Amino acid sequence: MALLADLQAAFEPGRVVVPEHIHSRHRSDWGVALADDEQPAALVYACNAGDVSRALEICGRYDCAVVAQGGLTGLTGAATPVDGCVIVSLERMRAIEEIDTAAATMTVEAGVALERIQQAAAEAGFFFPLDRGARGSCQIGGNIATNAGGNRVLRYGMARDLVLGLEVVLADGTVVTSLNKMQKNNAGYDIKHLFIGSEGTLGIITRVVLRLFPATTSECTALCAVSDYDAVLAFLAHAKAQLGPTLSAFEVMWPDFYRLALEAHGMRPPLDENHSAYILLDTLGTDTEADQARFEDTIASALDQGLIEDAVLAQSLADSERLWTLRGLAGEFSRVFTPRIDFDISVPIGDIGVFIERAHAGLIAQWPKARVLGWGHIADSNVHLSVSIDEQPQPLEAVERTIYALVREYGGSISAEHGIGLLKKPFLDYSRSPAEIALMQRMKQALDPAGLLNPGKVL
Amino acid sequence: MALLADLQAAFEPGRVVVPEHIHSRHRSDWGVALADDEQPAALVYACNAGDVSRALEICGRYDCAVVAQGGLTGLTGAATPVDGCVIVSLERMRAIEEIDTAAATMTVEAGVALERIQQAAAEAGFFFPLDRGARGSCQIGGNIATNAGGNRVLRYGMARDLVLGLEVVLADGTVVTSLNKMQKNNAGYDIKHLFIGSEGTLGIITRVVLRLFPATTSECTALCAVSDYDAVLAFLAHAKAQLGPTLSAFEVMWPDFYRLALEAHGMRPPLDENHSAYILLDTLGTDTEADQARFEDTIASALDQGLIEDAVLAQSLADSERLWTLRGLAGEFSRVFTPRIDFDISVPIGDIGVFIERAHAGLIAQWPKARVLGWGHIADSNVHLSVSIDEQPQPLEAVERTIYALVREYGGSISAEHGIGLLKKPFLDYSRSPAEIALMQRMKQALDPAGLLNPGKVL
Structure with a gap:
């Protein structure tokens, strides 16, 4: 194959890998795998920008797609190869x-x-x-x-x-x-x-x-419980006003998430299981004593003002890690909550509460035994949902359409932080207008008129 | 003129202004005026995006340039009209x-x-x-x-x-x-x-x-004096570590700037005039008492460690404003330092000290009586220079080439915050490589292939 021969001639031995020797891990990121009957044409280990440039020039001559790969830990298939492409791996550029x-x-x-x-x-x-x-x-x-x-x-x-x-x-x-x-x-x-x-x-x-x-030298952590989503908003405003820019995390967990987290880790509940939402609050600062005092004041005044119903403050690093373990439940999902469909979305902060309620109701209406877990970095507008339906296979598309229709209704985003890749591409127009998508296409056309770079991704 | 007639037909009376009625203030921003023998073809007051769209469509038909205008307070001519253009004024979009x-x-x-x-x-x-x-x-x-x-x-x-x-x-x-x-x-x-x-x-x-x-509720301000630029860097690291994200300004003034500021405002020196640099430090926080204590500690420990030679802390809002008055000297330049040539540049923080020294030396070598004032938002890499040469007119281009050659040598930017507009366009390649500029041109070509939007600016 002429392409392969050109690549091999341009790079030292060992830098161009032929299809049969490409390790299977390069076929997939954490979200999407290349179909079994498809394969990349070659993998090139780049050592600098010049290498990448040379690989692209050669691929350009053959109208061959190029997919860049790094750690392959994405969740949407953005780094998954396409059939017949050349993979450019950057993993040797480690300086x-x-x-x-x-x-x-x-x-x-x-x-x-x-x-x-x-x-x-x-x-x-x-x-x-x-x-x-x-x-x-x-x-x-x-x-x-x-x-x-x-x-x-x-x-x-x-x-x-x-x-x-x-x-x-x-x-x-x-x-x-x-x-x-x-x-x-x-x-x-x-x-x-x-x-x-x-x-x-x-x-x-x-x-x-x-x-x-x-470097920050102090960290304060607390878990707080509130009575409803309005209280989440009021407590967020309070925490931002009191803690200013030291506030580094404001993670909300809805009750089903909280309960499963306790169960999954066999933990004694730090707070009762009958609240409407749980908030993990974290600050990073540079003055251990003053920061701790300020943090305690903030929680105490929130309790006094009735913004929160209960709270537990971490007294040690170990305490803090224990509280964060609850939030880390998503890392245990494959063990305790499977099969499921995961969502990474954002919605304007004020609407997240009703969004979660309506998402839940909308799913239950179609699948009465659906289990729905909600949590997220609310202060950034980011909410995650995981849904498990008592059907096999999971009715992926129907669930996605249900959730993304709501995202569209609230002017939210179908991807807060994971990107679009392959998996979310069919839903891009739920969050972006035709004019926005046309503008993105114009950018793509301007920079990659032949469509060689990671084709089929995003747009 | 057909263009004018089309615009008048498309907009209500009063929304399209004919050349002879365009107020002279639309001929110029704060930096560059349209040449006397040139004039815009019309001015359109837009009330919404639809108006702007309609104006652009009509101008497109006639291949007529369009220049958007707002408050006209830019310093580089970015909003100055070009001959024969249609000005789209956004000043009525005030909702x-x-x-x-x-x-x-x-x-x-x-x-x-x-x-x-x-x-x-x-x-x-x-x-x-x-x-x-x-x-x-x-x-x-x-x-x-x-x-x-x-x-x-x-x-x-x-x-x-x-x-x-x-x-x-x-x-x-x-x-x-x-x-x-x-x-x-x-x-x-x-x-x-x-x-x-x-x-x-x-x-x-x-x-x-x-x-x-x-909203922030506390502000702390201090003026500090240091012995050299290494001390500026050490004090900056100290202030960032101690004050964390409450640190909101770290403004350095070199001695000539400081002395002229005192003179211009008839102020008694808050600190001796024999130091090598002066730093105006400011924090914004949410806890008046704790913030003030932290701020005083930070200054005291900097004095103890010999990072700064002297300091004065504002004890009141009036004190703070007085100290900021020094920094505000640039607003008085037309009264006390004229004629002059102004620079808004950035240089990697570690190099700013030697950059200022070399700029000064390079100017004195050519114009022994040159006066050079330096000050800036050092913590953001931003330094301002004002140069006054004892020649009339000021040898603008020679001074610019002297300074921008140094900017290029240190990998700095010819525009930290003022933009490029018309005035800095000839020097863009001092800060951007041919590949960077070609990429910018490709963006321009993709989005405005006919070159109607603000032609001649930036690129």
């Missing part, structure tokens, strides 16, 4: 090139694991706030290409907000090096935003400049 | 459409003055942090189209970071309504970033959804 302590930046290659970045930041006396369960295997290039979220968005923003500069290879092989290290730079269009969150469809990110933050 | 207290968002039309937004936020119990001296006349559409900065970027980010959604009219008249209210929304490409900071060259912003923040 932390620079930590600039004065600028508070770290420049890294795309294939560095998130956890290594967190550790390197900590060793240099900084904090890199992006975090997700897959931190040990996900890679920063993928985190940025998918605009990853996580538990600290409330305070530090999404992956997008943590990027100052990047290097990207365009579909035609052009390397655009834009490794800006400055928080302020208005010299023309801010081109990095084109690529952040575009899931490898507009370019392949090869290097990034990340923002680092001062 | 504050919604404040969503649960979502902490405000939806406004493009022509609302920044100060009205700040006031409306405050009345609703929130804080909208974007601020600049022209707050009374600048309009939010322009602030966002130019990605405005200001004194609170350190804590709250640039205008870009304060926008959740927008409505924009493309060059072909398509209205793209993307009024997202959620902090997390990964449903496809984040198209708003295309238009933020593009200075009206890719689309005309007609409505925006802004993020609101909890």
Whole structure:
């Protein structure tokens, strides 16, 4: 095959893998696998932007699709290969090139694991706030290409907000090096935003400049219970006003989620099981004593004002971890809540309560024995739902249409943080207007007119 | 003229202004005026996105340039009309459409003055942090189209970071309504970033959804003096570590700036005039007593550790305003430091000290009597320089080339917060590579192939 021969001629031995030797793990991310009767044409290990550029040029000549892969921990199939494509793997680009302590930046290659970045930041006396369960295997290039979220968005923003500069290879092989290290730079269009969150469809990110933050030295955690969603909103306003920017998590769990979490972990309930919602509150600060006092005051005044019904404060790191274990239930779902259909959506904060109620009612009306778990990073508008129907297989599409119709009604998003990939593509128009989608297509057309980059994803 | 007749037929009387009746203030922003022998073809007052769309469609038929105007307070000529263009003025789009207290968002039309937004936020119990001296006349559409900065970027980010959604009219008249209210929304490409900071060259912003923040209740201010730029860096690291996210300003003034500020305001020096740099430090918080104690501790420990040589803490709001008056000297320049050439640049934080030294030396070498004032929002990498040469007229281009050559050497930006417009366009390649500029041009080509939107600006 001429394509393969060209690639092999362009790269050193061992850098181009023929189809029969491509490890099966490259066939799938955590969400979608390539069909059994399909296969990639080759896998190329890139060591720098020049390699990616060369691979793209060669693929361009053969009109061959290119799919970039990192840690393969996405949930929507964005990194799943397409039949006959060339996979460009960035996993060998693992250099932390620079930590600039004065600028508070770290420049890294795309294939560095998130956890290594967190550790390197900590060793240099900084904090890199992006975090997700897959931190040990996900890679920063993928985190940025998918605009990853996580538990600290409330305070530090999404992956997008943590990027100052990047290097990207365009579909035609052009390397655009834009490794800006400055928080302020208005010299023309801010081109990095084109690529952040575009899931490898507009370019392949090869290097990034990340923002680092001062290390925090204190953490306060509490679990609070409230009587209804209005109380969630009132308590959120109170917590934001009292705790200011130290507030780093405000995680709401609806009762079914809370009860299953207790059961799954065999935990004694830190708070009674008869409340309407549970909130895990977390602050990160730099003054242990004052922060703790402020935190306790905030909870106490919320109790006094009747905003919350009950609360338990973590007295130790172990306490805090125990409370966070409840919130971590989703990581145990394969053991305790399966089969199921998962949702990652966002809805304007004020509407989340009624949204959850209506979602529940809408599902029960169709499947009276449906089980519905709700939880999420409410303060960022993000709510997760997991639904289990007593049918086999799960009526995936009908459940999705039920939930996404409600998302559309409330002007919400069918993807808060996981992206679109393959799985959510059929529903993109539930959250985006024809004009918005046409504009996205125009971007795609401008940057990748031949449609070689990650075809069939997002749009 | 057929164009004018078509516009007049499409809009009610009074909405289309003929050239001879266009007020002279529309000929110029604060930086650049239209040449005396040139004039716009018409001015259209838009009342909504549909109006903008209609104007663009008509102009498209005649291949006529369109320049959007807001408060006309920009400094680089981005809103200055071009000869024969149609000006689309957004100043009648002054509705504050919604404040969503649960979502902490405000939806406004493009022509609302920044100060009205700040006031409306405050009345609703929130804080909208974007601020600049022209707050009374600048309009939010322009602030966002130019990605405005200001004194609170350190804590709250640039205008870009304060926008959740927008409505924009493309060059072909398509209205793209993307009024997202959620902090997390990964449903496809984040198209708003295309238009933020593009200075009206890719689309005309007609409505925006802004993020609101909890009101702050405490402010602490201090003026500190240090021995050299290394001490600036050490004190910045100390302040960030101690004050965490409450740190909202870290403004450095070099001695010549400080001395002129004292002189201009007839002030008794709050700190001796023999230090190497002066830092105005500001925090915004929610706990008056604890914040003040923390702030005093931070200054005291910096003195103990020898990071700073001297300090004065504001004991009252009046004290704080007096200290900020020093920093506000730039507003008095036309009275006390004229003629001059102004710079708004950014340089990686660690290099700013040597950058200032070399800029000074490079100017003195060519113009021994040059006066050079330096100050800036150092913690965001942003430094301002004003240069006065004892020649008339000021040798503008030679001074610019001297400074921008240094900016290029340090990988800095020729525009930190003011944008490119007309004035900085000749120097764009000092901060952006050919590949970056080509990518910007590709965006322009994709969105405005006929080049009708604000032609000649930025690129």
